[in-house]
Amino acid sequence: MNISSTAKHTLKGAGALAMCLALIILITGCSSADKKAEESLFAMDTYMTFTAYGKNADDALKDAKEIITSCENLWSVTKADSEISRLNAAGELPLSKDTRDILAAALYAREYTGGCFDISVYPLVEAWGFTNGNYRVPDETEISELLKRVGEGKLSIEGDKAILARGSRLDLGGIAKGFVGDMVIKRFKDSGISSALISLGGNIHALGSKPDGSKWKIAIQSPYDQSYLGVLSVSDKCVITSGIYERNFTAPDGTLYGHIISPFDGRPVSNDLCSVTVVCDEGRLGDALSTALFVMGGSKAVEFWKVHEGFELILLCTDGTLYVTQGVYGSFEPRNNTAVTNVCEIKR
């Protein structure tokens, strides 16, 4: 077949143009499956960021913001008309399904952790000043009185109604971000999103893997500065860290008090742990566990892991030992860090 020189030039030009268009698509990743959407939000007393991939990503992120704002309006103790505030004031209240669900999750977490996670600890959190920044050290008499309002049986759910024991009050701060993160991930999945990463004040929920199929790389912050203890490679996991470094105060006598209050003695936890990271499938569990394990202390936290399935741990102790459970040891890359003196794998 004879092709004129003009036609040959045209074909060559078209081929080059096609190649450049392909390169542009490679650069920009314009396929709808990889379409990236990002959002950020101030809510639940923290800063949140969202990244999702897929043709419905923009709408999915709008939905995520609506879910979080709606839940904040239901659960925030700083909003006088939230369901939790009204329950705290009235002692009993019929509740919406979302609030009943999170209270049920909190009750389950309390039982699961032997009382180490307990949302009824709120009066003590308030007494120490962690709700409004007016930090103080309550005396033993005040702590003893407030402890009577904390613990088993202080919250019950009958039908659609929650009932509090006299003087008891609740705060969902230890589980709300994990719970709402689960709701957001479910909405993403329902929207056909299979790759997303959200950070709710440092609580990480990773949906699927990155668009290129590689795992998400999640750094664990050191409790002492902005360096990293290490980097975890995950897909379809939550990575939730607790430490005392972000919310604490120093009393006049020089004692540093962190914001995690023990439901047993009413005092800020002070033990051999300085950072607890939980890796699990559901944020509600991870959020509650990251607090509960801190209350337990290092050796009890390890014992707890050995007899329970469904989560992995990275624990930094005050002596510099970094314990990593066997389920994540192979996917955790420690970084050179002055806070860590040695890294140990824990096996069942």
Added chain:
Amino acid sequence: MLTAAATALILQYRAGSSGEIEITLGGETIYKGPGTSAETKYIDIEGAAGAVRVRIDVEGAAVESSDCPNRECVKMGYLKSKYLPIVCLPNRLVIRYTDADEDVDAVSK
């Protein structure tokens, strides 16, 4: 020639962090520019919880002072990572890098 131009475009796109920062107040961008400065410069911001002064010098960007109750933003020191923005919650202020040259996707804290 077209292929060479496209290649150059790819290389530029894949380049490391530019060090550019963005400061937002209540979601609105109030500064976007270099995250370091040979001469120390200050950005004074009036937020919902009071005045905030941001300093940009040879070491980077930091909140020098804030009228907010807890001053967590001041305690953070210099901005170090795209995934650890400096945040002043009462003022809805965020200081962050606009791109990243890091091998991580998020920070758990």
